[in-house]
Amino acid sequence: MAxxxxxxxxxxxxxxxxxxxxxxxAVEMGFQAYLSPPPPPDLEGVRAAPPGWDPGxxxxxxxxxxxxxPEGGAFKMADLRGGGSGRGADAVRVGAGEAxxxxxxxxxxxxxxxxLADWAGVVALVDGSRAYEVDVPGxxxxxxxxxxxxxxxxxxxxxERDPLWALCFAAGAAQAARPGKVPRRRSIQVNASYMxxxxxFREL
Numbered sequence: 172m173a174x175x176x177x178x179x180x181x182x183x184x185x186x187x188x189x190x191x192x193x194x195x196x197a198v199e200m201g202f203q204a205y206l207s208p209p210p211p212p213d214l215e216g217v218r219a220a221p222p223g224w225d226p227g228x229x230x231x232x233x234x235x236x237x238x239x240x241p242e243g244g245a246f247k248m249a250d251l252r253g254g255g256s257g258r259g260a261d262a263v264r265v266g267a268g269e270a271x272x273x274x275x276x277x278x279x280x281x282x283x284x285x286x287l288a289d290w291a292g293v294v295a296l297v298d299g300s301r302a303y304e305v306d307v308p309g310x311x312x313x314x315x316x317x318x319x320x321x322x323x324x325x326x327x328x329x330x331e332r333d334p335l336w337a338l339c340f341a342a343g344a345a346q347a348a349r350p351g352k353v354p355r356r357r358s359i360q361v362n363a364s365y366m367x368x369x370x371x372f373r374e375l
Contacts, residue, residue, distance in 0.1 A: 177226035179238040189235040196322035316348035339366040
């Protein structure tokens with residue numbers, strides 16, 4: 172049975188919004204994606220959340236900016252670049268400034284939560300007292316690539332339970348993303364293997 176992903180996108184459920192890209196990326200990674208609010212009809216493979224369905228029962232729950240996380244035991248990630256506390260999140264995506272302040276030693280580590288960020292051709296992860304960075308050659312940053320990156324990170328965390336490997340898959344997805352398109356799973360996997368050899372870390 173396919174694993175389930177709950178994508179919460181109250182701010183923009185449209186066909187070109189963050190919910191659409193996150194959902195399509197989860198489908199490409201082999202998950203059943205449920206989008207709330209219901210998806211537009213042209214999002215192939217993305218389902219509307221059934222009435223009364225608890226998104227916290229999914230294998231992971233990703234809240235894009237402007238959405239709140241549910242209660243429950245799923246792996247939960249929140250995008251905080253538009254504000255919010257990310258209460259209850261296992262991982263958060265933050266802006267470049269906040270991430271660089273932590274990885275460069277200006278701010279304390281984020282505690283038990285994983286912290287994902289990207290800037291100027293770099294994808295970074297803070298895991299407890301260790302910071303990882305991966306350079307992404309040829310990457311032209313875009314909002315769409317960032318949304319795909321977040322979803323692929325969650326998919327990999329659920330499957331592998333390995334934050335470094337999830338970072339490499341996220342970076343591989345960012346590199347493979349093209350405007351208006353979600354990258355194929357095979358391209359993400361090939362890139363991730365390459366990124367693993369480029370990853371560097373430092374103790375905070």
